[in-house]
Amino acid sequence: MTDPAFSLWVYLSQTPLLWLVVTLGAYVIADRISLAFKRHPLFNPVLISVAAVALVLWSTGTSYPVYFEGAKFVHFLLGPATVALAIPLYENRHIVLRSIVPMVVALVVGSVTAIVSAVVIAQLLGIPNLILISLAPKSVTAPVGMGITETLGGDPSLTAILIMLTGVIGSIMVTPLMNALRMKDWRARGFAVGLASHGIGTARAFQVNSLAGTFAGIAMGLNALVTALLLPLVLRLLLD
Amino acid sequence: MIVSLTLILLCQLLGEVVARGLGWPLPGPVLGMLFLLVVLILRDRIRAKIPEFGRALDSTGKGLLAHLSLLFIPASVGVVQRLDVVAEYGVSLAIALVASTFVTLVVTVVTFVVVSRLSGSSMEEGERRD
Incomplete structure (x- = not known):
């Protein structure tokens, strides 16, 4: 009964230290894999690390709340990182100011497209209205998207899942798609992925090009605002 | 670095206070980004009086953004x-x-x-x- 390895495991698995190290370790390995494949979109570091951590949790029978005790230190940094988006934004302020007109138009058109396309396609596939509400804000950053769903009577945890998946799908899709369309404007490429795939898309954009990352960050912030304002109206038109 | 981090967290805190206080649909950190932008715009003026002000801000912020995927x-x-x-x-x-x-x-x-x-x-x- 007093197996020292087992009691060490019992001790460590309850401390934040172990799960913090697992999170960072998974990311370091995933980032190296992504670099080794020259940032190939399929080797998305978020996807690889999430799969690795989920596998570790599953194989050790660790519950998410226990894991999050350690991982919350990493999670917390999302807030300050969002604030820090102001730094590349300020650095590129001349380019940003010069791009106000295309940004505003692309923001409104893209935001409406993101909502309408998701809801209409899902409607055609026979998905019930209650789930459509949770699907509609899928392109928005998670805290805002979950808030929107909650206000409209949907399921916020379903929204969280769909938002995460949209982030990963967009960041895998964006590079080959933009290359196929022969889009060479980093502002436009970044703006599109930030609008369609929020923070995870922004993280991808920063990996590829810092100007693209800057515009992705702007699009993420603006789309959160526009979607929060427009979504209730658009949804009313679509669901009635 | 500590000063920069404090400044960034202060902007986030202000963002949370304003967003929650006014019931805006924006998350606190996004509003905090706007506050930090104001800080950056004012930085050069403040530097005339306090030369140290916000010197490490760029490197701290970019350090956070370099591994956005991790977060x-x-x-x-x-x-x-x-x-x-x-x-x-x-x-x-x-x-x-x-x-x-x-x-x-x-x-x-x-x-x-x-x-x-x-x-x-x-x-x-x-x-x-x-």
Whole structure:
């Protein structure tokens, strides 16, 4: 009964230290894999690390709340990182100011497209209205998207899942798609992925090009605002 | 670095206070980004009096942004564990997400580029500014 390895495991698995190290370790390995494949979109570091951590949790029978005790230190940094988006934004302020007109138009058109396309396609596939509400804000950053769903009577945890998946799908899709369309404007490429795939898309954009990352960050912030304002109206038109 | 981190967290705190206080639909950190932008705009003026002000801000902020992907792992792991929620409509939802993301990316990028050309703020052909 007093197996020292087992009691060490019992001790460590309850401390934040172990799960913090697992999170960072998974990311370091995933980032190296992504670099080794020259940032190939399929080797998305978020996807690889999430799969690795989920596998570790599953194989050790660790519950998410226990894991999050350690991982919350990493999670917390999302807030300050969002604030820090102001730094590349300020650095590129001349380019940003010069791009106000295309940004505003692309923001409104893209935001409406993101909502309408998701809801209409899902409607055609026979998905019930209650789930459509949770699907509609899928392109928005998670805290805002979950808030929107909650206000409209949907399921916020379903929204969280769909938002995460949209982030990963967009960041895998964006590079080959933009290359196929022969889009060479980093502002436009970044703006599109930030609008369609929020923070995870922004993280991808920063990996590829810092100007693209800057515009992705702007699009993420603006789309959160526009979607929060427009979504209730658009949804009313679509669901009635 | 500590000063920069404090400044960034202070902007986030202000953002949270204003967002919650006024009941705005924006998350605190996004509003905090606007506050930090104001700090950066004022920085050069403040530096005339306090030369040290905000010196490490760029490196601290870029350090945070360099590994933005890392920061999404904890929340995403929680989401992966609840994939059973989407099981019932899994295939249809997957199709809707992939198709909608595709359409959104194409429509947004094309709109941006077209309006950019029409409004004379195009940045193609390798043109660079400052």
